[in-house]
Amino acid sequence: DIQMTQSPSTLSASVGDRVTITCRASQSVNIWLAWYQQKPGKAPKLLIYKTSSLESGVPSRFSGSGSGTEFTLTISSLQPDDFATYYCQQYISQGTFGQGTKVDVK
């Protein structure tokens, strides 16, 4: 099974900050990597698929990059609505999620 590891587990930031979350796969997933945002009591929301493709309606301050085993999600200027937990997910083999990165207020 492919394991996904995110870092950091928690990130404290302020509105306007540039935020970067890293996701590492235990083996290559090529470009088959998605990112989700989840708020308490809600289902995850798809942000990015195929490493860097922005889902329709998602603000352009979100971007993704990487390939193989190392990937990043970047929020260029953190907004109040962005405080949430973020998950990466590989989908080259079934679909494994990372353990999550919680972005909270500094």
Added chain:
Amino acid sequence: EVQLVESGGGSVQPGGSLRLSCVASGFTFSSYWMHWVRQAPGKGPEWISRISNDDSRREYADSVKGRFTISRDNAKNTLYLQMNSLGVEDTAVYYCARGRDGGTYFQYWGQGTLVIVSS
């Protein structure tokens, strides 16, 4: 507007069974693979099963293989998950989800239904 509405969750004793349902609307249900994803309290999501649009293929995560059965009724726009031999480790919110294309990633999610396995 795409909608996925799950039902059937509840409390059950270890070893028991439950059947979850997910009614879909707003898209051509019979054209899409469908998935079940669960999320245990305080944990990340876990994909557990998928079914092809024509029911020719069903796949399961190792954690539920042999205990859970996914099925669908395209005439009723409904996805099902039969869960048998439930254990405390199956306690989670269960989501029905639709992929964006053929990949196992999820563009649309239901609101989730909570399953609690406890004695």
